[in-house]
Amino acid sequence: LETVPTIKALRSKVEGIRAAEFEKTVHKLGDGVNKKQLRAVEELSKAIVNKLLHGPMTALRCDGTDPEAVNQTLANMDALEQMFQLSQ
Amino acid sequence: LETVPTIKALRSKVEGIRAAEFEKTVHKLGDGVNKKQLRAVEELSKAIVNKLLHGPMTALRCDGTDPEAVNQTLANMDALEQMFQLSQ
Amino acid sequence: AEQLQCRDALRAGKRLLKENGAAAMIRFEKALMLSKQLGDKVQERRAMRGLAASARIQGQYKSAIKHLERVLEISQEFKEFTGDADAYGTIADCYTDMGDFDKAAAYYDKYIDTMNREGPV
């Protein structure tokens, strides 16, 4: 449960990156694409992010009671907070 | 330097995910988009991946001689290998 | 005509969302009403998502969660699950903001189960 705020922070960080890049692309594509195509592009951005985050998110949710697993989860939490600068 | 193969494995894993999702989107968009627009969409997929990987990659390249930094880097390496199942 | 009105209301809501959650909410309520009248589940789900975002931005977490639960119900109703991972994750975020880490963890687990699926997430 200690990792819950880390999951939220990581989601928010990554969603910020995704949304910003998607907006830039919408601008670049201009009027030459229709709504359906734009949605396919948005889905692409979400699919990449979700597939990439699946591993790190799973690593934050192995709590259990086994002390070794708990330590591994906390180590993963520290690593992700450092890598994605989540505590700032 | 121990982290060099991890960097390559992580790059390769992530590029596989990106390329697969991009191909699916190319298929969905069909003939309704031109080459330039398709390139903007490919750039989107690359930009997201590069921005997301920047933190983890940087975390794998702090070697230096300070023993504490080395330990942190090795811990990050372990965490990433576990999260992205890189040793398989 | 109602289709256009529904779409315009959705657009106006999205535009307002960042500036003014309360004003956005009114547009999404309008879009929701029209979408129900039209029987358009996709638009109804979009309106519901807009309502959830408007509520969340105003700190009304319980209301946001209620709307997102409805989003998930609509997905079930017509067996089209685009955006479900987002909905689970956002419900969990709301519980995190409310300090209820147990419920947040349960919804993050659903989010993690859903996010890796093939097809629109």
Next chain:
Amino acid sequence: AEQLQCRDALRAGKRLLKENGAAAMIRFEKALMLSKQLGDKVQERRAMRGLAASARIQGQYKSAIKHLERVLEISQEFKEFTGDADAYGTIADCYTDMGDFDKAAAYYDKYIDTMNREGPV
């Protein structure tokens, strides 16, 4: 006409790449020649990237590195750096495959410096 030929050669090369690196190489050589004739730096860089990929797929790492160094030079020549992060990363991957971890590390550092830039990477 040469523009079309150049584009077709690039396409054929890309299609062949996965099946047959050696055959792809011939197409990219053709595209390279045509792009130089046309003075089209963007297409020249694409052909060079294709040559690098064809070499790498055949285990010719030194040749792949040489082509990728040329990709980076072309970017410098017309101050348009799309794909430079990819090129640095792929050079580093080649050095990793050759067991030269020192050089790999140096190029991964350049890759990391480049990958976070704004604009096409």
